[in-house]
Amino acid sequence: MSNKPNVIMMFIDDLGYGDLSCFNENSQIKTPNIDALAEHGVRFTDCHSTSALCTPSRYGLLTGRYNWRSTLKRGVLAGASEPLIEKGRSTLATMFKKNGYFTAAIGKWHLGLGWQKKDMDLDYYGVPEEIREKCTDPMRARQILDGFNIDFEKPLIVSPNDYGFDYFYGTAASLDQPPYVYIENRMALGIPDTVSGITPLDRHSAKDQDKWQFGPAVTGYDHEAVIGDMHDKVLSVIDEHKDESFFIYYPIHAVHGPILPPKEFRGKSGLNAYADIVLYMDHLVGTMVDELKKQGIYENTLIAFISDNGCSGVADYPLLTSHGHNPSYIFRGMKSEIYEGGHRVPAIISWPGHFDNGTSRSSMVCVSDMYATFAEILGEDIKDNEAEDSVSIIPVLENDKEVRKNIIHSSAMGRFSIRTKDWKLELCPDAGTGAIMGNKMEPTCTEDMPYQLYRLSDDISEKINVAADHTQMCIDMTKDLLEIIENGRSTPGKKQPNAAVEKWEQVDYVLDIMEKMQNNLINK
Secondary structure (H helix, E strand, O other), X not given: OOOOOEEEEEEEOOOOHHHOOOOOOXXXXXXXHHHHHHHOEEEEEEEEOOOXXXXXXXHHHHHOOOHHHOOOOOOOOOOOOOOOOOOOOOOHHHHHHHOOOEEEEEEEOOOOOOXXXXXXXXXXXXXXXXXXXXXXXXXXXXXXXXXXXXXXXXXXXXOHHHHOOOEEEEEOOOOOOOOEOOEEOOEEOOOOOEEEOEOOOOOOOOOOOOOOEOEEEOOOOOHHHHHHHHHHHHHHHHHHOOOOOEEEEEOOOOOOOOOOOOHHHOOOOOOOHHHHHXXXXXXXXXXXXXXHHHOOOHHHEXXXXXXXXXXXXXXXXXXXXXXXXXXXXXXXXXXXXXXXXXXXXXXXXXXXXXXXXXXXXXXXXXXXXXHHHHHHHHOOXXXXXXXXXXXXOHHHHHHOOOOOOOEEEEOOOOOEEEEOOOEEEEOOOOOOXXXXXXXXXXXXXXXOOOOXXXXXXXXXXXXXXXXHHOHHHHHHHHHHHHHHHHHOOOOOOOOOOOOOOOOOHHHHHHHHHHHHHHHHHHOO
């Protein structure tokens, strides 16, 4: 494609498929600005993040690669974690930069940074005694005190600037994760001198909806102001670079906990603070579009609006559903889970005058596909050792043509699922989130059949496990999954390595399940 647009990639944090009125006809939250994006673009009804969690889904988006090929096989990174993206690996930003774009990342990074650490005992900034008492267990101490030994006066050895971004402004991780300090390029914009937050922090219910994790903070750090501050920076970058091609990666902190809508939006939804923050996020989309129009560049700007995974329990599902609003729409599950509600996400691509504006597409697509899609728009060739799990969705945008044979999903515990258009095999007997999140074995699963098969074409809510009736299909789909893992890619090309770990427990788990499938087939 010859016309190269400006690109703004909005990656929304924990927004549910059912939270938008253009995706959920029964939504009790009206989102007119996002609806307008859909009216001037294409809406995807079968789009999936590579994972049901934040860090891995970001890795999948920026690298065009399944997140479990990295060293992170489960869970998310902390704010003080080391960089996850491998040195020298191409990203969306390096591709745009190579094509003459100004590139910026503004918002929540959450992929690890090259912090320099103090060569001394931890400085606890006056940690209260009741917190110190919780640090007797070494593992618990590392969790609570992570980041206290960072030397904030020294520049980052590795920052987003090393992954193709000319400019970075944001935070190390989620709105509820320390350290609580803004970062610009390689420097912290302040020296943490106090502590803030609570421990432990409940992120599976609405109990601590407006709270954040205990950790080092700069005096005066205002959690409620972060989302607005980041948005103001996006608007200023648009203004400063309106006369050149730009790529802005905008991983907005909304609508992840803590849920802290600004004063003018509190109570606006008539539901709860979560619905209020969704309205605030919708408002920000409107102001961004207004800025593009003001600068005369709206027509030549492609806006991709995608959530990073499903909605979390922090939203307060019981309250919202009692008012007729389900953040997961008709899908089962939520953030962290292997079910559709964990990884099926609302996605819109708006590029005025291109594709069939105001339409929806039902073909399967994955967030990792953004890499190959933009490569096609830019006329860029993809090498064998980049974007190994990315497929261009231009045919989907143009004609709703299927471009994927399958998609692999992963849960909080790194449990695997493989999906074709009609069938979804979940290689775990539960939600794949671990006991700490209240995992319960499906009543249709047993020790001999610890897996689930759903025919999504007539059971989109994943209610009827038909694995016992289709053992050979389960075996074949598992073989496909293992082949994709072994090849280091799901696209044509030379075999590529996965990041080595001492023990890849999740793959061993799949192999154990495969053995049980084969035994079940023999015993039929």
